[in-house]
Amino acid sequence: MSDAQQRIRNFCVIAHVDHGKTTLSDRLLELTGTVAAREMHPLMLDSMPLEREKGITIKARAVRMSWTYADEAYELNLIDTPGHVDFNYEVSRSLAACEGAVLLVDVSQGIEAQTLANAYLAVEQGLEIIPVINKVDLPNIDLELVREDLRSTLGFKDEEILLASGKTGLGVRAILDAVVTRVPPPRGDGAAPLRALIFDSHYDQYRGVVAHVRVVDGSVAVGDRTLLMATDKASELLELGIFAPDARPRDRLLTGEVGYLATGLKTVLDCRVGDTVTSADAPAREPLHGYRPAKPMVFAGIYPTRSDDHPALRDALEKLKLNDASLVYEPETSQALGFGFRCGFLGLLHMEIVQERLEREYDLDIIATAPSVEYQVLTTRGAEVPIDNPAMLPDPTTTAEVREPWMKVTIIVPSQHVGPVMELAQGKRATLVEMTYVDPTRAMLRYDMPLSEVIVDFYDQLKSRSQGYASLDYEMAGYRAADVVLLEVLVAGVPVDALSTIVHRERAAYAGRNLVTKLRGLIPRQQFDVPIQAAIGGKIVSRETVKALRKNVLAKCYGGDITRKRKLLEKQKAGKKRMKMVGQVEIPQEAFLAVLRADEDAP
Amino acid sequence: MRGISLYVHLPFCAARCPYCDFATAPASSALRARYLGALATEIAREGAALGRPRLRTIFVGGGTPSLLDPPEVARLDAALRAGFAHRPRPREVTVEANPATLDRARLEAWRELGVTRLSLGAQSLSARGLRALGRTHQPEDVPAAVEAARSLGLRVAIDLIFGWPGQSVGEWREDLDTAVALGPDHLSCYPLELELEPEASIANWPGAGWKGLERWRRTAAACQPDDRGLAVLYAVAQRYLARAGYRHYEISNWAREGSICLHNSTYWRNGPWLGVGAGAHSHLGGVRSCRPVSLARYIGDIERDAPRIVDQGADETVDAAILALRLDTGIDLARFALRRGADARERVARALGATGVVGLVRWSGDRVTLTPRGRILASEVFVQLIP
Secondary structure (H helix, E strand, O other): OOHHHHOEEEEEEEEOOOOOHHHHHHHHHHHOOOOOHHHOOOOOOOOOHHHHHHOOOOOOOEEEEEEEEOOEEEEEEEEOOOOOHHHHHHHHHHHHOOOEEEEEEEOOOOOOHHHHHHHHHHHHOOOEEEEEEEOOOOOOOOHHHHHHHHHHHHOOOHHHOEEOOOOOOOOHHHHHHHHHHHOOOOOOOOOOOOEEEEEEEEEEOOOEEEEEEEEEEOOEEOOOEEEEOOOOEEEEOOEEEEEOOOEEEEOEEOOOOEEEEEOOOOOHHHOOOOOEEEEOOOOOOOOOOOOOOOOOOEEEEEEEOOHHHHHHHHHHHHHHHHOOOOOEEEEEEEOOOEEEEEEEEOOHHHHHHHHHHHHHOOOOOEEEOOOEOOEEEEEOOOOEEEEOOHHHOOOHHHEEEEEEEEEEEEEEEEHHHHHHHHHHHHHOOOEEEEEEEEEOOEEEEEEEEEHHHHOOOHHHHHHHHOOOOOEEEEEEEEEEEEOEEEEEEEEOOEEOHHHOEEEEHHHHHHHHHHHHHHHHHHOOOOOOOEEEEEEEOOEEEEEEEEOOOOOOOOOOOHHHOOHHHHHHHHHHHHHHHOEEEEOOEEEEHHHHHHHHHOOOOOO | OOOEEEEEEEOEEOOOOOOOOOOOEEOOOOOHHHHHHHHHHHHHHHHHHOOOOEEEEEEEEEOOHHHOOHHHHHHHHHHHHHHOEOOOOOOEEEEEEOHHHOOHHHHHHHHHHOOOEEEEEEEOOOHHHHHHOOOOOOOOHHHHHHHHHHHOOOEEEEEEEEOOOOOOHHHHHHHHHHHHHOOOOEEEEEEOOOOOOOOHHHHOOOOOOHHHHHHHHHHHHHOOOOHHHHHHHHHHHHHHHHHOOOEEEEOOEEEOOOOOOHHHHHHHOOOOEEEEOOOOEEEEOOEEEEOOOOHHHHHHHHHOOOOOEEOOOOOHHHHHHHHHHHEOOOEEHHHHHHHHOHHHHHHHHHHHOOHHHOOOEEEEOOEEEEOHHHHHOHHHHHHHHOO
């Protein structure tokens, strides 16, 4: 191993949302002089506006820092990891690029389900874990309880646990020292053919697709011809370099180093997270293991509210996809909503982000249908058909069996909230697999549960029933048979396919009544009576009417003040932009989402 | 020289009506004298800036202008005479009055100022209606006020509110009957609209918070006729007043032949006017602007010679179209195109051709007017015009 390689440390920070990862990262950058304190832009690592707003990190980035320990200079690469369960795979690839991880736990919150899941993942991948209890400057804290968490869940000894405060800077120096002393230098053969792991990629207008890589074996230089082993795409490197934290071009990246490669490729689809970069001229024999293409879990139709916007929506999705390999979409036609796209997402947060970007960055008025999972339908003829749009569920007479995806769900919750959480899970068709305690005050529940139940505000309810303390992690467990039927909705006598939903047979009539009641409250009054009906197998099971609008006038135009009136009209107009004309009726976005909660009690 | 219209705002009221959203202030306000001083300053300054134009119409609104003392009216009169050309005389000078605040001396003072028309805020002519609306005057004050105005040769306009809590169709009919029997030249009928945003209604009422008002409004809204009920009351007014010989010339306004309100017509025809006083709006040179609602801020602005607040969101095409559609004469697209260009005509024509307005507008050649149903659903038409 070269001397330079001996002095490299690649690490990441594992933490729950709000546990102070970003603030601590800022402190690390500051103390290592990577960014002078006065240049510090709060929350430096989050470079997308949406990330900053939601307080979460969507795309991983890496920053190189230098740190002197015992008179030796070390190169520290901090690899950022996404903080949401939707991006689990990206997390695993970020971990694969590291030899160590700082496990950051908020002293007032304790370890959370997802943090634990990521920590286990890190342990499995052989990373050295440095446990850090953060926010120790807060008053009234119980350090012992958090230590017990770390002892019982991950087997740490008290003397291994560091204390820190990202806010005051306390303990940050000790963390950097621990990274040098505890995290091993990267292994890897400098003489072997190039193998670099892509742990993130993004599209850059000037450089094409930029791959964030960790060089595992060999080295790579500007002008090299490279090959991506999974997608089989070759390109010539125009530029490579490191982030510190802005892009700094270099001539080459050596074994163990972390940096970026400007591949010149046109879409991130060709440059997948988890893929291996090798030399096109002297390729490695085998790729690094662990690659899998992103698989969407949640599907929804996205339609423009005005049909003229269809080409603009297609362009916007194309552009988003340049930078988001996990977004999939294909054209779809709805009788009710016209031309749109069926889109697949990693999860609900991912869906929400895409929706917001379409609206905000591309200025589109869109309607998203209720998210659905992908069912597998076995036909009587023995074929297996994937169904990601409820309206497409085949006729029961041609169906032998319908299967739905199930998840392994892990919940960590303070013991006093276990009852309400179990009650919630039971209502969601979940089966309890195991219950253990992470410390004397907190239980860990493992469930098997249908994904369709997880996506129906399970997380929000979990939070509310545990006063915000429960945390959640889940992963795919496979498909199981489901006894389901198609619940259809007619608005003003017209079937609205986008309001169709797949529900459990025994809950179907109840769900129909609830949905119709909810829709009555959500569909604004039109200039005529609008009947809303629910039907199962062509039979109407419930009906309500939205009464006609009789008066809508701003009668006073006093003192010539039209300003206030115009504002009210503008508000009304803005509401209309979030609605879709279906036949003669305007249906708002919320109505399509109400379908999700069809079988829950109407308010 | 066609002249401009002038709106003068006098915010002071003996009591605050719980449904009112205009810029009002207590009659006992410590700022009253300073306000009237600032008003005189603004009149002088704006008159000079506009080159002392002739005034076509004046409208003194409020608040309750009629509670001003005669010396205060005289001071306003002097400011107006100094600030603007008074030959030829304005064609119409209206002052708003609370039926209970009129006495001979006050009326004389207003006549001195040149008032030709009295707009009476009757709101209802039944004790039950006045109580439901939280008004302080009595039903019998209204005929007395009409009588007094007539004796001075003034035209009379009466304002009514329908849809107050508990009002039946029969009671509305009675209000209309009683009002028509008084023979007013002009009638305004407004549905009771209960905004749940405080804005102007509390800015100048220290100690009288939004909480009490909000409670009143929520309770009132809960026992108000629903929108179908309001639509019925409106239809009753349309039919009944037409039979009584009144022309329904604007969404909320009816007049005997030759008695439409010229001042308000300036607004609806998108004409030029200057508004002075707290919360007053102006439309001059195609720009809409206003003064702050708070008396303290208004006085401060005038003393610092600050400009009016410009309405950045104004869109002359949209505003002109919406205002014109409020009138029974509607909008003449050929003339609209001549004045504002073919693009503006296109925009308006497209909006008025939308499927959402079928049955709400009537086309005859290039002229578009609201149908009777379109009037009570006017916002459904107007919203189409918003870009």
